[in-house]
Amino acid sequence: MLVYAVIAFAVAAVGGLVLAASVLRGRLAPWALSLVHAALGATGLVLTLVAVLGGAGGHASLALIILLVAALGGFFLASFHLRKAPAPKPVVVVHAAVAVIGFVLLASTAFGIA
Numbered sequence: 094m095l096v097y098a099v100i101a102f103a104v105a106a107v108g109g110l111v112l113a114a115s116v117l118r119g120r121l122a123p124w125a126l127s128l129v130h131a132a133l134g135a136t137g138l139v140l141t142l143v144a145v146l147g148g149a150g151g152h153a154s155l156a157l158i159i160l161l162v163a164a165l166g167g168f169f170l171a172s173f174h175l176r177k178a179p180a181p182k183p184v185v186v187v188h189a190a191v192a193v194i195g196f197v198l199l200a201s202t203a204f205g206i207a
Contacts, residue, residue, distance in 0.1 A: 103196075152202045
């Protein structure tokens with residue numbers, strides 16, 4: 094289950110890079126890509142939650158909490174998009190950094206590194 098969550102988050106991260114590049118250039122990110130990014134992130138969160146509730150060990154619980162914080166940041170960023178305003182660049186960077194930390198913890202657990 095965790096491996097599927099890692100895959101969902103990895104694909105979401107690729108879209109996140111494109112979104113971040115748009116925002117860091119001062120442009121609105123593509124709305125359709127934002128929705129796909131959010132859907133993949135939500136899928137990864139649900140898969141991680143199911144694995145944690147099923148007894149996944151390692152850092153899976155910590156990764157879930159950190160990824161939930163990243164998701165809250167994503168909702169905040171989406172609120173700017175809905176207002177057709179560029180998102181604050183520092184928030185984009187923090188959102189990405191938190192997501193990467195959660196992803197690394199999750200991947201290390203999924204692949205038996207931690």
